[in-house]
Amino acid sequence: MKITQHTVALISGAGSGLGEATARRLHADGAAVVIADLPNSNGQAVADDLGERALFVPTDVRDEEQVRQGVNAAAELGELRIAVACAGVGTPGRVLGKHGVHALEKYRTVIDINLVGTFNLLRLAAEAMVANEPSPTDDGAPDAHGDRGVIVMTASAAAYDGQIGQAAYASSKGGIVGLTLPAARDLADSHIRVMTIAPGTMETPMLAGLPEAARESLGRVVPHPSRLGRPSEYAALVEHIVANPLLNGEVIRLDGALRMPPK
Numbered sequence: 001m002k003i004t005q006h007t008v009a010l011i012s013g014a015g016s017g018l019g020e021a022t023a024r025r026l027h028a029d030g031a032a033v034v035i036a037d038l039p040n041s042n043g044q045a046v047a048d049d050l051g052e053r054a055l056f057v058p059t060d061v062r063d064e065e066q067v068r069q070g071v072n073a074a075a076e077l078g079e080l081r082i083a084v085a086c087a088g089v090g091t092p093g094r095v096l097g098k099h100g101v102h103a104l105e106k107y108r109t110v111i112d113i114n115l116v117g118t119f120n121l122l123r124l125a126a127e128a129m130v131a132n133e134p135s136p137t138d139d140g141a142p143d144a145h146g147d148r149g150v151i152v153m154t155a156s157a158a159a160y161d162g163q164i165g166q167a168a169y170a171s172s173k174g175g176i177v178g179l180t181l182p183a184a185r186d187l188a189d190s191h192i193r194v195m196t197i198a199p200g201t202m203e204t205p206m207l208a209g210l211p212e213a214a215r216e217s218l219g220r221v222v223p224h225p226s227r228l229g230r231p232s233e234y235a236a237l238v239e240h241i242v243a244n245p246l247l248n249g250e251v252i253r254l255d256g257a258l259r260m261p262p263k
Contacts (some may be wrong), residue, residue, distance in 0.1 A: 001081065001135045001147040001242055007031040008074040009082035012061050012121050015041030017204035018154065019086030021231030022238050027054060029239065032077040036061070036070040036121075037087065053077065061087045061117030064124070071128045079132050083125035084152045084238055085118040088172075090206050092165040107168045114172035115179075118153050122183060122194070125151055130190045148191040150242050153180065155198040155251060161260035173198070177251050184249030193248040195241045200255025202229040223257040 009026045013019035015037035023033045027050050036059035037043035047056040055077065057070040074080040091110050093102045129149030137143045155176040162170025176196055184194040201207065201218045207228070219227040237254055241247050 003029045003031050006078040008078040008080045010034045010074045011084045012036045013087035015043035018234045021235040025235035034074045080128045081149045085121045088114045090169050110168035115175040150193045153196040157200040157255045164263040181249045196251040198253045200258040
């Protein structure tokens with residue numbers, strides 16, 4: 001799908017990390033962007049820095065009305081044709097740890113934000129996208145096979161190689177992997193594509209608190225390139241998914257051939 005002056009992208013978690021990089025990349029490509037993130041995030045600062053055709057909408061992805069506000073804001077800017085779900089948390093905890101059994105409420109919170117929040121964005125974005133006309137060919141001619149929208153979700157290498165202490169996180173991301181194909185099939189007759197990216201270890205706020213030596217150690221276990229992934233590389237893959245009409249219903253690992261060890 002070609003990005004035009006009418007294209008709007010709604011990105012959750014766009015106040016930092018993967019979401020911010022994606023918002024910046026799509027905005028540079030010519031899309032208007034709605035930055036959906038928590039009220040205490042850097043979302044407003046990102047929108048201010050991008051300037052024209054960038055809007056911050058305070059959003060908790062678990063809240064139906066708040067996500068609808070983001071979708072409605074996108075409609076005011078143009079045609080919502082791209083939605084990227086980057087909001088997530090990585091609360092660690094063993095099933096049985098030093099302090100006892102894993103708290104059920106903490107597990108629920110991770111599932112609610114990472115999996116339910118992603119589904120909330122998926123379904124409400126799709127509801128808006130069905131009103132779009134199919135995207136035309138590059139020369140502007142009508143295309144019976146054109147997209148009405150593209151939705152990109154974010155899983156993790158942990159969905160496949162969950163480490164010790166990642167029971168909640170890995171299962172939430174595994175749910176997104178399992179959601180990808182049925183969602184793509186559900187939305188195929190509406191000309192809406194659904195894809196998922198499963199990043200490995202990335203230079204994001206989740207790892208920002210680690211000492212530099214620990215970050216370098218994480219990078220060295222990646223076969224090639226032996227470093228942490230960059231948010232710009234995630235954003236570049238989103239850009240390609242949007243542009244390539246045959247990518248649908250699949251999960252792409254973005255991890256430099258990393259297979260995570262138990263710990």
